[in-house]
Amino acid sequence: MSKYKYIPPKPPIIFTAFWSALLGSFIGFLTARGDMLLSLFLIIGGGVLFSLLSIFSVLVIKNQNLSRIFCGATLGFLGLFYIGLSYGIVLFIMGLILGSISIWLSSGNYRLPLPPYATSGEVLWFYSFRGICALIFLFLIIPIIILIPLSFNQEPYFSFTPGMLALEKEAFSFRWYMDILINGIVDPEAKEGWWSDVWQNAQWVRSIKNSFIIGIGATLLATSIGTLAAIGLSRSEMPYRRAIMALLISPMIVPLVITASGLFYFYSQIGIAKTYTGLILAHAILGTPFVIITVTATLSGFDNNLTRAAANLGAGPIRTFFKVQMPLILPGVISGGLFAFITSFDEVVVVLQLADVRQRTIPRQMFSGIREQISPTILAVATILVILSIAILTAVELLRRRSERLRGVSPG
Secondary structure, eight states: OOOOOOOOOOOOHHHHHHHHHHHHHHHHHHHHTTOHHHHHHHHHHHHHHHHHHHHHIIIIIOOHHHHHHHHHHHHHHHHHHHTOHHHHHHHHHHHHHHHHHHHHHHTTGGGTTSOTTOOHHHHHHHHHHHHHHHHHHHHHHHHHHHHHHHTTBSSSOSSOOHHHHTTOGGGBOSHHHHHHHHTTOSOTTOSSSHHHHHHHHOHHHHHHHHHHHHHHHHHHHHHHHHHHHHHHHTSTTOTTHHHHHHHHTHHHHSOHHHHHHHHHHHHHHHTOTTSHHHHHHHHHHHHHHHHHHHHHHHHTTOOTHHHHHHHHTTOOHHHHIIIIIHHHHHHHHHHHHHHHHHHHHHOOHHHHHHOOGGGOOHHHHHHHHHHHOOOTHHHHHHHHHHHHHHHHHHHHHHHHHHHHHHTTOOOO
């Protein structure tokens, strides 16, 4: 029996030119930066230029690799000659994409992921849906990515300088990363005792220390309480489970301003407001719901026959928990703890009401910096936090996959 290979029909050249022009117009609109007259010129010019390059690639070059080189070199040269090096690099990348898309569209290969009987409307929706998802992703991620190069700005501005756009070496520096260490110290030029001065007096270093002290303390407390609560709530004989669950996760639902005001009033009465203890307890309250939800989800796949078997073999409840149950739900416990740590590390509303100068955390220090003196040091700290968040979320994903393997579920 011979294998049938589907060969999609080739669309007319006007089809490829239209979508290439649409891409060029979109790039022109983004480049205009809101100027109406310039936007109109770049939208029309970008559409015409991209469509002409696409038509030439399809009718003359007819090879995807050569088309990439041709479109990339053409657009890169135009960007470099008329605007600068940074735009030249961006347009070179767009040219590579245009060259690939032109040959891909003209060959009809865009229909290969769909069944042969798919209508034009279905094909359009297939790629429109993915395009919308990509735009949403870019809308969310681009503001975070922009922070990173801005944190290396030599000048005290929250914008790209002409030197940065031209990729000049002198326009970039680690000045604001060094400011994290020297801001607030007694003698930045001291030869001896410099690190001791930084550790004790640098404002950002003190904030980092406070964030880790409060975050780790709150995480340990929230993880312990949340894990025990999740185990109790997972038992079918637990009375009023739904009501207790709703009560325990209420800190996620109630606005933080209301929670912080209530905590401030209560802690002031018992004398732990403006203390590390008060902040750790407050952040533990905010982090516990994340632990409960994560551990409860992990326990939903736990086989309770294992605990019954351990009891039949003479193991007590505590030994059964640490030897049987805990190793299997450990990925979920760690994931919940990481979420609790992120919640504490990123929280500012409660800190504004419950902390004084000695307990300032990183978000509180950033908030003060924005109000009092805008400095790119905030961008440098934000970049460090982004890297830390990526590392933590990567760890959570790896733990999720390990948990699925332990439960015999293939990760999606």
